[in-house]
Amino acid sequence: METIELIIEKARDGNIWGRVNYLDNLLIDKAKTEQELKKRFKKLLADFEELDPKTYEFQIGYDLSSLFEQKKYLNITAIAEIAGINPSLMRQYASGIKFPSAEKTKAIEKIIHTIGQDLLNVVLQSGRKKKQTSKVQHE
Helix, strand or coil: CEEEEEEEEECCCCCEEEEEEECCEEEEEEECCHHHHHHHHHHHHHHHHCCCHHHEEEEEEECHHHHHHHCCCCCHHHHHHHHCCCHHHHHHHHHCCCCCCHHHHHHHHHHHHHHHHHHHCCCCCCCCCCCCCCCCCCC
16 A cells, blocks of 8 residues: 655634655645545545545655644643753744744654553553452351
């Protein structure tokens, strides 16, 4: 199965922008959600490149501002602290006011991947264990 890179960026109007570069053709569209954006690109690729959606999958790439917008459960301050970045600067990256270097972007990506690996190792228990009582038999 072919993998096609779909880059997602935050738009100023509350939507998200996406872009796909396929066979030197740049396709651009926007939508309110990531799922809607994927659907739009499947249609664009079918219309312009005659690609069957069953023959490929998207590899999603994010700019930092769209990552934190799409993955709201990520704690910007905690990631900044782990990465050794000033939390205020990280919030500026997340809001699109400033942009990190390629090296700093890779370091942030590595931290996020480490967090993901850590979460894969989590084992949850389903409540408290019941206290076992011993039964005494009376004769």
